[in-house]
Amino acid sequence: MKNLKASCAYALAMAPLQLLQHKHCKVCGKAIPASRELCSGKCEQDWARREKKRKNTMLYYFIGLIATLILLFLLLMRGV
């Protein structure tokens, strides 16, 4: 959080306009222009790795949900 504050102050000092429309790097929190999502190639790699992991996790959740639904469906069908 300390880092985030410092980079905001940096953006303020560098360009008042940039403060109005700036973002923070999704990986390290550094202030960057609003048109960008990440600050550097290193952060881009880091983000890609995180996204991949996140997508995998989402996939497992999805498979688990479908399996649960199928199981519930089968149980209900047997109950009828």
Ligand SMILES: [Zn+2]
């Ligand atoms: Zn970064």
